[in-house]
């Protein structure tokens with residue numbers, strides 16, 4: 123199963139992700155530490171509305 127990095131939209135495998143974070147009950151995975159930091163700075167901009 124692959125997941126999509128919400129910042130750069132790269133498809134990644136969760137076990138190979140550089141990091142993950144939870145936001146509003148959803149888990150997001152990131153290809154790199156810099157994508158994770160961008161998300162954490164402005165999660166509302168990157169998180170998918172449910």
Ligand SMILES: [Zn+2]
Pocket residue numbers: 127129130131132152153154157
């Ligand atoms: Zn990324």
